[in-house]
Amino acid sequence: QARNVSATLRGGGDRWSASGTFFYTDFADFIYQAATGEEEHGFDVRQFAQADATFAGFEVEGRLTVAEWGIGRLQLGAFFDMVSPELDVSGNDNLPLIPPDRVGVSVAFTSDRLRANVNYQRASDQDDVADFELPTDGYDDLRARIAWRFRPGDMTLDLYVAGRNLTDDEQRLHTSIVKDLAPQRGRTIEAGMRMRF
Numbered sequence: 001q002a003r004n005v006s007a008t009l010r011g012g013g014d015r016w017s018a019s020g021t022f023f024y025t026d027f028a029d030f031i032y033q034a035a036t037g038e039e040e041h042g043f044d045v046r047q048f049a050q051a052d053a054t055f056a057g058f059e060v061e062g063r064l065t066v067a068e069w070g071i072g073r074l075q076l077g078a079f080f081d082m083v084s085p086e087l088d089v090s091g092n093d094n095l096p097l098i099p100p101d102r103v104g105v106s107v108a109f110t111s112d113r114l115r116a117n118v119n120y121q122r123a124s125d126q127d128d129v130a131d132f133e134l135p136t137d138g139y140d141d142l143r144a145r146i147a148w149r150f151r152p153g154d155m156t157l158d159l160y161v162a163g164r165n166l167t168d169d170e171q172r173l174h175t176s177i178v179k180d181l182a183p184q185r186g187r188t189i190e191a192g193m194r195m196r197f
Helices: none
Strands: 003-011 018-042 042-068 070-087 100-111 114-123 139-152 155-162 190-195
Touching: none
Parallel strands: none
Antiparallel strands: 003 018, 018 042, 042 070, 070 100, 100 114, 114 139, 139 155, 155 190
8 A cells, every 4th residue: 555645837938838746655564675684596585574654755857959950950958857765664774775876867869860969977875775785886977869861762761870878987785685796788889770661
């Protein structure tokens, strides 16, 4: 059983848009996986547990068109989100596998034949950990993508080049049970094409 309260505000104009959402959820007998501190075959042993819990958080995002021409437009974006859960137990009241606070910015150019964007996200350290759970360092995530569109005859052909984790930062997701064993991929560059008839 859960009781939830949320509120969202949205606004915008010809060149901008923004939104913000706040939420609060009260769970009765919330089910979660708790680490036991034991290992079997090299893996942590976890058990399902139940306890009352509350989740509170918010997210905000905005977008601004800074320039617009006949050939396209240039936009800036930004976001921030966070969640703060709490177990109704004595002692350590942190839940496991909770994502850290995140903040990000982006710049994008869009036209009929060209689309390009650069996105940067910062995930904070996660130090509010449950029993037998290790803290997770924050990381940077820089991504970029550029795509060209051609229309030969009745076809539409898209060519693109994209990169992830361009700073080659060590990224470990606190929401992953194997994050201490397996980080995310390092710098990745890919190119491709898509054709539609």
